[in-house]
Structure formats: structure tokens, C-alpha cells
Amino acid sequence: MIEPATAEIPTAAQTVLELQTQGDALTEIQNNDLLYSSFWANIALAGVAILLFVYMGRDVEDSRAKLIWVATLLVPLVSISSYIGLASGLTVGFLEMPSGHALAGEGQILSPWGRYLTWTFSTPAILAALGLLAGTDFTKLFTAITMDIAMCITGLAAALTNSSVLYRWLFYGVSCAFFLAVVYVLLFEWPDDARAAGTDEIFGTLKNLTVVLWFGYPVLWALGSEGLAILSVGATSWGYSGLDILAKYVFAFLLLRWVANNESVVASNQAVIGGGSSADD
Ligand code: RET
Numbered sequence: 001m002i003e004p005a006t007a008e009i010p011t012a013a014q015t016v017l018e019l020q021t022q023g024d025a026l027t028e029i030q031n032n033d034l035l036y037s038s039f040w041a042n043i044a045l046a047g048v049a050i051l052l053f054v055y056m057g058r059d060v061e062d063s064r065a066k067l068i069w070v071a072t073l074l075v076p077l078v079s080i081s082s083y084i085g086l087a088s089g090l091t092v093g094f095l096e097m098p099s100g101h102a103l104a105g106e107g108q109i110l111s112p113w114g115r116y117l118t119w120t121f122s123t124p125a126i127l128a129a130l131g132l133l134a135g136t137d138f139t140k141l142f143t144a145i146t147m148d149i150a151m152c153i154t155g156l157a158a159a160l161t162n163s164s165v166l167y168r169w170l171f172y173g174v175s176c177a178f179f180l181a182v183v184y185v186l187l188f189e190w191p192d193d194a195r196a197a198g199t200d201e202i203f204g205t206l207k208n209l210t211v212v213l214w215f216g217y218p219v220l221w222a223l224g225s226e227g228l229a230i231l232s233v234g235a236t237s238w239g240y241s242g243l244d245i246l247a248k249y250v251f252a253f254l255l256l257r258w259v260a261n262n263e264s265v266v267a268s269n270q271a272v273i274g275g276g277s278s279a280d281d
Contacts, residue, residue, distance in 0.1 A: 020108065025089030028110055034234025035110075038241040039087040046080035049249045056256045062267035068132045068259050072252045074125035079248060082118030091117065093160075100165035102229035109225060110233050115240060116156035122248065123148050127182070129255055130206060134190040135197030135269040144185040151178035159226050172227070176218055186211055197269045202258040206251060213247040 020028075029036055053076065057069040085091035091114020097103045124145045131141040158171035186207050194203035220243065221227050224236030231239065259266060 020094045022089040025092045025094070025110070029087065029089060029092060032110075032234050034232070035112075035237050036087065038234070038237040039083050042083040042241050042244060043080055043087065045245060045249055046076040046083065049076035049252065050080065053252060053256055056260050060260060060263060062263050064132060064269060064273075065259050065263045065266045067273075068129050068266065069256065071125045071129040071132065072256050072259075075122050075129075075248050075252050078118055078122040078125065079244065082114060082122070085114045085118070086112050090114070095160070095162050098162050098165045098168070101168070103225065104165075111159060111226070112237060113156060113159055116152055116159055119155070120149055120152040123152060126210070126248070126251065129252075130186070130203070130210065131190065132273060133197075133199050133206070133255065133259070133266070134194035134203050135199065136190055136193045136273070138273055140185055140189050140193070141273065144182055147178045147181040147185075151175050151182065154178060155221070158221070168226075172218075172221065179214070179218065183211060183214070198265050199262075199269075202255070202262075206255055209251055209254075210247065213243055213251075216243045 029039070050073070053069075053073050057066075057073070060066050060069050082091075092110060092112045094108035095111045097106070097109055099105075103109050127144045127148055128141065131144060152175075154171050154175040158168050158175055161168045161171055190203065191200065191207065194200040217240070220231075220236060220239045224231045224239065225233045226236070
């Protein structure tokens with residue numbers, strides 16, 4: 001006779017029962033000042049950035065300039081949602097780390113996995129704004145954005161895998177490979193497009209800011225609680241929040257200020273994406 005599958009389940013069920021609720025997550029987050037302040041600093045900044053960016057874009061009229069503006073505005077909009085998810089405990093879970101991980105056997109480790117999920121929406125918006133600024137073509141924009149989404153999803157997988165430490169790092173490696181594809185487009189494809197579009201100066205500044213800061217994320221993952229655990233959960237979270245502040249708000253502010261002051265340059269761009277008339281498209 002076939003044994004009912006449930007015979008094996010008690011252990012699994014126990015593990016499931018042990019999983020903490022959102023309320024437990026919220027209590028743990030609130031008890032960790034470093035972590036909680038890192039979330040709230042970003043919620044506050046995202047709120048201010050949304051208002052400021054709406055104001056800065058109030059007179060933009062050209063269709064492509066508006067598209068850049070909307071893509072840029074999406075960055076703090078996604079961010080505020082993302083950080084409310086983290087601060088409330090909705091997108092934070094607890095993970096038992098596998099053997100071989102520095103935090104193995106230390107019980108349930110807090111994992112703010114919502115970060116990686118919401119990067120899937122915010123980073124494509126950043127790349128869309130940059131690609132449009134450079135006046136790139138659809139193929140290159142599609143390449144950068146799809147590689148970027150794959151980077152975020154495999155990064156999420158790396159953070160959530162707890163069957164084996166090796167598989168965590170394998171996902172990390174795959175995510176880094178996708179990241180390098182994004183960096184390639186940023187460093188070797190878009191600068192030429194931006195030169196042709198007459199936006200190379202601001203594009204150069206934003207590209208450098210982006211590439212340097214974005215490299216900080218995988219380094220932080222490797223050193224932080226998800227990776228080698230040299231940094232605490234709170235310190236890792238502040239690291240990401242600090243990088244986010246520069247990579248999102250400073251980036252978006254510089255970009256929007258330039259677009260608002262140089263709308264005609266963006267409008268005269270002959271690139272196929274984001275043009276105002278059907279002849280352009
Ligand atoms: C992870 C870990 C796996 C390897 C790599 C990563 C890269 C993440 C990056 C994130 C950028 C986020 C930004 C967010 C703004 O909202 C997922 C940390 C390569 C580059 C700019």
C-alpha cells in the first residue's frame with residue numbers, strides 16, 4: 001500500500017509553523033534602529049523627491065522629454081512603495097541559512113527580500129531614462145532592460161535560496177553576469193549614441209555615477225548578511241539605502257534638471273523611441 005504522503009509532512013509542517021508572521025517581522029524591524037532608520041530615511045526622501053520632480057517637470061512639453069521625465073519619476077514612486085513594504089514587514093522574511101554560510105545555525109535571519117523584487121521595477125526605469133537620454137535604439141534599450149531584470153530576479157533568488165550555500169553563490173554569479181551585460185551597454189554602446197544625440201556631456205556624468213554606484217550593490221551583497229556576513233543586517237541595509245540615495249535621487253535630480261533646461265536638445269533627437277509625431281516613430 002502506498003503510504004500517504006502526509007506521513008512525511010510533520011517536519012515540513014513544523015518548519016512552516018515556525019515561519020514568522022509579518023507582525024513578528026515588524027517587531028524585529030522596529031527593534032533594530034539601524035534597519036528601521038534606513039527604511040524611513042528612504043521613505044522620507046522618496047516623498048520629497050516625488051514632489052520636487054513633479055515640480056521640476058511642470059513645463060516640459062516635448063514628448064521624448066516627457067517620457068524621460070515619467071521614467072525618472074517612476075524611480076522615487078517605486079522606491080516609496082518598496083520601502084513602505086520593507087518597513088511594514090510585508091516584504092521582509094526570515095531565513096535559516098544553509099550550512100557553510102557564516103550565519104548558519106544562528107536561527108532565523110531577517111531577509112529584506114522586497115528590495116531585490118522592487119529593483120526589478122526601479123532599475124529598468126533608470127535605464128529607460130538613460131537610454132532615452134542617449135537616444136538609443138529599441139534593440140539596445142531592450143537588451144539593457146531585460147538583462148537588468150534578469151539580474152534583479154537572479155539576485156532575489158540568491159538571497160532566498162537556503163537549500164545550499166553553493167546555490168546561493170551560483171545565483172549570485174549568474175546575476176553578476178547579467179549585470180556585466182548592462183554595464184557593457186552603458187559603457188560601450190550608449191556613449192556613441194549620446195554623442196550623436198548631443199547629450200554626451202550629461203550622459204557621461206550620469207553613466208559614470210551609475211556604473212560606479214551600481215558596482216557597490218554586488219560588493220555589498222557579498223560582504224553583507226546575505227553573503228559573507230562581514231556586515232550586520234542593519235549595516236547592510238544602510239549600505240543599500242545609502243547607495244539608493246545616490247543612485248536614485250541624486251541621479252534623477254541631475255537628469256531632470258538637465259532635461260528641463262535642455263528640452264530642445266532632447267526634442268531634436270532623431271532616435272526612434274519616444275518621438276512626438278508618427279513620422280518620428
Ligand atoms: C545583486 C546581488 C547579485 C549580484 C548583483 C546584484 C546587483 C544589484 C544592483 C542593484 C541596483 C539597484 C538600484 C536600485 C535603485 O532603485 C542583486 C545585489 C550584480 C546593481 C540602482
